[in-house]
Amino acid sequence: MTAAIELTNVSRWYGNVVAVNDITMSIGPGVTGLLGPNGAGKSTILHMISGFLEPSKGELTVDGAATWRNPGTYRTLGLVPERDSVYAFLTGEQFVRSTAKLHKLPDVAAATRHAIEMTEMSAAADRRISTYSKGMRQRIKVAAALVHDPRVLLLDEPFNGMDPRQRIHMMELLAKLGAEGRTILFSSHILEEVERLATTIQVMVAGRLAASGDFRAIRRLMTSRPHVFSVTSSDDRRLAAALVAHPYTNAVELTAKGLQVRASDFGAFCARIAPVAREHGITLRELRPTDESLESVFGYLISN
Amino acid sequence: MFNPTVAGITLRATLGRRRAFLFAIPAVVLIVLTLVLRTSHPAGAAWQAHVLGDFGFSVLLPLTALIIGTGVLGAEIDDGSAVHLLATPVRRTEVIMTKFAVAAALTAVFAALPELIAGLIAPHSGKLAVALFAGALAGAVIYAAVFVMASVLTGRAIALGLLYVLIWEGLLANLVGGARILSVAHYSLGVANGIDHDPSLGAGLTLTTSVVLGAVVTIGALVLAARRLAAFAIKGETT
Numbered sequence: 268m269t270a271a272i273e274l275t276n277v278s279r280w281y282g283n284v285v286a287v288n289d290i291t292m293s294i295g296p297g298v299t300g301l302l303g304p305n306g307a308g309k310s311t312i313l314h315m316i317s318g319f320l321e322p323s324k325g326e327l328t329v330d331g332a333a334t335w336r337n338p339g340t341y342r343t344l345g346l347v348p349e350r351d352s353v354y355a356f357l358t359g360e361q362f363v364r365s366t367a368k369l370h371k372l373p374d375v376a377a378a379t380r381h382a383i384e385m386t387e388m389s390a391a392a393d394r395r396i397s398t399y400s401k402g403m404r405q406r407i408k409v410a411a412a413l414v415h416d417p418r419v420l421l422l423d424e425p426f427n428g429m430d431p432r433q434r435i436h437m438m439e440l441l442a443k444l445g446a447e448g449r450t451i452l453f454s455s456h457i458l459e460e461v462e463r464l465a466t467t468i469q470v471m472v473a474g475r476l477a478a479s480g481d482f483r484a485i486r487r488l489m490t491s492r493p494h495v496f497s498v499t500s501s502d503d504r505r506l507a508a509a510l511v512a513h514p515y516t517n518a519v520e521l522t523a524k525g526l527q528v529r530a531s532d533f534g535a536f537c538a539r540i541a542p543v544a545r546e547h548g549i550t551l552r553e554l555r556p557t558d559e560s561l562e563s564v565f566g567y568l569i570s571n
Numbered sequence: 572m573f574n575p576t577v578a579g580i581t582l583r584a585t586l587g588r589r590r591a592f593l594f595a596i597p598a599v600v601l602i603v604l605t606l607v608l609r610t611s612h613p614a615g616a617a618w619q620a621h622v623l624g625d626f627g628f629s630v631l632l633p634l635t636a637l638i639i640g641t642g643v644l645g646a647e648i649d650d651g652s653a654v655h656l657l658a659t660p661v662r663r664t665e666v667i668m669t670k671f672a673v674a675a676a677l678t679a680v681f682a683a684l685p686e687l688i689a690g691l692i693a694p695h696s697g698k699l700a701v702a703l704f705a706g707a708l709a710g711a712v713i714y715a716a717v718f719v720m721a722s723v724l725t726g727r728a729i730a731l732g733l734l735y736v737l738i739w740e741g742l743l744a745n746l747v748g749g750a751r752i753l754s755v756a757h758y759s760l761g762v763a764n765g766i767d768h769d770p771s772l773g774a775g776l777t778l779t780t781s782v783v784l785g786a787v788v789t790i791g792a793l794v795l796a797a798r799r800l801a802a803f804a805i806k807g808e809t810t
Binding site: 314342371412 | 654
């Protein structure tokens, strides 16, 4: 199957600052997550794909056509921007209908109704957008982006500011759209969001593509990275002896505040420490990864 | 070239903002001032051209045009809602022409029409009122094109517009004759003076020169605005 979105050696810089550095990726139908810490270049990539930023170098196409200076591309592309700025004085229905008119759709009323139903916004469609919650605003933006039934949908941090229930709803909607054969690309800096929704991921760190492909393989790489944990228990000395007998433990240091354990495999250590403690009759009081920032995870991916 | 959907959203956005009441302030001042002068001054005193010409074309028309012209598209660019409009296949020329038409029409309503009303209220100024109305209409069109262009080119369109109106038009154009060829206020006065010649209007350009320069500036501003909007980029986010 041909990829809907193609980037070939794409870079983007602002003066001396390189925001995106020589990215090559192909994104096809289904849900793809663009994952990376803040400042990694995710929004820059999405802005370039959506035609709102010119690549400084390289080629970028959606359905075979360049998007920069090409408004025709929006016939096949829908965009849900991160900024929470919509025409708040319109009702949800008016906003979606206006977008349908701007697309010059043959049946504006039917397209509007369908998009609003798909995002489950029918009950609030007659209310002004200014009265909507953050999650409702996101959904009405998705409805407007879907009103012309695009093959490609781009969403920039779609879960920002949503409560857990709204997140689940949005994830279900995006999963359904992906299963229908659309190409859905969304950005996020939260690993768990991407894990629950995306089948393939593109991991960006400091403007570079750090990893690309099947989520499970990359997740395994992430969870098997070496890691340092801080542990306190009812008997730190005995726990240290028990842990050091296992192959995933590289080193254990006994400190005044408890144990500092250096594990070779993040996932295996997390899965085994509780059974080991139980086998030795030790009560775990605290288990805390000391370096759980996404930057450290992504940094590990780059180095591998 | 005109998109009714874009026009409808623009009208609601422009008139629905809190600052919309600002449009009416200069117009109300002009009409109230005319009423006061009509009552307080004996018939025959020649204040009409000074008030309607100077205040109308130096304050009412440019400031109203500035607020409206920089707001119809600039406000959407500032708050990011322009992305929803631009993420559709609507041609950028169509967007600019529609925004320009709305800005020119609103400026005509809030500046040219009050100029006509004030002219009709003032004593012995029937033909002058029509001439000033025509001049203000021409000014509304030219200013709209210039200020819409400014809002696409820069995020500081209001500040630059104010400098242009106050320094260039208010000071330089009155001191240096050559500066008038780039003064929209003088194009407007040139049109008014061409219809009803009145030396106290202080028009520095002929009717022909005003019309030709006005057309060149309007077309040039719209072409530049459309070209710039075609290359619209989302700025300020590098995440």
